[in-house]
Amino acid sequence: MRKKLFYGFLAVLLLLLSASNMPPEKEEEQAEQTVSLTIRNPKVEVASEFEDMVSMYEKTHPHVRIQVETVGGISDDFSDLKTQMAIGEGPDIFTNVGYSATEEWIRYLEDLSEESWVFDARDGTLDPITEGGKVYGMPMNIEGFGIVYNKALFRKAGINELPDTYTELEKVASQLKKIGVTPFANGYYEEWKLGHHLTSLAFAEQSDPEAFMSDLTEGKASFADNNSFQNMLRFLDLTLAYGSPHAATTDYYAEMEVFQQGEAAMIVQGNWVEPLLAKQAPDLDAGMFPIPLDDGGNAQLVTGVPSYWVVNKQSGAAEKREAKRFLKWMAESEEGQAYQTEHLRFVSAFRSVQPPETSLSGDTWRRYDQQERRNFNWSSYSPPMKDAFGRILKQYVNEEMSKQDALQDLNHAWQQNSSSH
Structure with a gap:
């Protein structure tokens, strides 16, 4: 009996000793x-x-x-x-x-x-x-939103300088069309591009976006009287006039495919498309420039988290x-x-992470770092507002309403949803 007790005690002691010698990481893994x-x-x-x-x-x-x-x-x-x-x-x-x-x-x-x-x-x-x-x-x-373009097609059309004004962009589109290249691959099926990103660009153009939003809520300002929102629709018109047909039914992937195959020279997108391009069109040399809504010559990339x-x-x-x-x-x-x-x-x-040096993300970082940018504003207004904006602009793309009606509907959507702003 004493022998059994002794051996039992010894076994327990050995277990305790082995547990105390176990490396901390193994101990944590077991736990x-x-x-x-x-x-x-x-x-x-x-x-x-x-x-x-x-x-x-x-x-x-x-x-x-x-x-x-x-x-x-x-x-x-x-x-x-x-x-x-x-x-x-x-x-x-x-x-x-x-x-x-x-x-x-x-x-x-x-x-x-x-x-x-x-x-x-x-x-x-x-x-x-x-x-x-x-x-x-x-x-x-951090991402940037603008116009992603095919550098080889720009060179082929004799375009040596990137457009910094709306008039210059129109000229670029005309030059591309002359050599038989579709200027814009339009994909407006998803409403986030219209309701989130494009409206954010128009808000970012305001001298004080937050004050403008407050004025909209209080009825002191209106989209219909605002140059940036009028210019946003004019830019949409340009992409439709010089772009792939069926824009409202062309989705993100179809738009990317047209661009990747070199059938169109520009897409309204951001540096987030870079991994797709690297995977599906590794030889395509792409760059990105800001969307010029007016002729002020101060177009800047819209960036943010x-x-x-x-x-x-x-x-x-x-x-x-x-x-x-x-x-x-x-x-x-x-x-x-x-x-x-x-x-x-x-x-x-x-801060501790070195930014990539690739074309689209590298360009986004340079503009972000050098303050040559405007800030995303679409997260400042409510999700129902963005969804409503997307639906209205999609109807505009579909030619279901006039420019004035679209701007007035944007006003109405803001008033309806401003309580959640």
């Missing part, structure tokens, strides 16, 4: 059970690259399993997410565009103020996702912990930073 995360990725251009980055993360974090759901492009709609969140089945990581959307979704957003990457963010990039002094999201990247990675407040404690770790890895690890720059072609919103 951490497998955690499954779901990420809603809105970037269709980098769907496969994003999944590859996630796989790379999983290899060094074997206790984490991540499922990526890519939603964007044609189906750029948050209605499915709202339904999921309402029944408590939303993804652990998703995106939010900031400003009014921060207020609208705040009950679902985890406070990320204590995360270390907060202190590395470039000036102003966290403002749209900050509410009551608390930071609720991590900036995805398009959206923020946010953590679902409804997720379990383990899921929230691992979601924050993944975001931290993307923002701070050598592998995460390099992958985003080299493969996703992101212009980082963090």
Whole structure:
């Protein structure tokens, strides 16, 4: 009996000794059970690259399993997410565009103020996702919106200088048409390009965009009397007159295909198309320039943070912990930073990350860094407002209403939705 007790005691002692000698990382691995995360990725251009980055993360974090759901492009709609969140089945990581959307979704957003990457963010990039002094999201990247063009086709048409005024842009379109090249590959099927980006350009042209928005709400200003919004419709007219037919039914992918094949010289897009071009048309030499709405000669790229990675407040404690770790890895690890720059072609919103030197993203960064830019404003006005703008401008593209009617309808949409502004 004494022998049995002795051997039993010895076995327990050996177990305790082996446990105390276990390396800390192994100890942590044993303690951490497998955690499954779901990420809603809105970037269709980098769907496969994003999944590859996630796989790379999983290899060094074997206790984490991540499922990526890519939603964007044609189906750029948050209605499915709202339904999921309402029944408590939303993804652990998703995106939010900031400003009014921060207020609208705040009950679902985890406070990320204590995360270390907060202190590395470039000036102003966290403002749209900050509410009551608390930071609720991590900036995805910095993007620029303008005209992406085919350099070889420009040279072929004898265009040696990029247009800086509306009149110069019209001349460029005419020169391209003369050599049998379609100037614009128009894809206006998705309303986000019209309702978000183009209207943001017109807002950015105001001397004080926020004051203009307040004046609209108070009835002191009107789209119909505003030069920038009139010029925005004139620019739309130019792309339709010198562009591919069936613009309202041509989607993002069809537009990109026409451009990639060299059938059209310009697309109204941003540096986010660079990964698609690198993958599907690696030999195409593309550049980007600002959209000149007027003849002032001061056209500037519209830039900003398009959206923020946010953590679902409804997720379990383990899921929230691992979601924050993944975001931290993307923002701070050598592998995460390099992958985003080299493969996703992101212009980082963090000071410690070297921006890419590629044509579109490199140009966006140079203009952003040198202050040769205007700021995105579409996240400042409510999602219902942007959706309404998109529908109205789509009708205009479809020739279902006149210029004056379109501007008056924009006014009406603002008045209807300004309570949520």
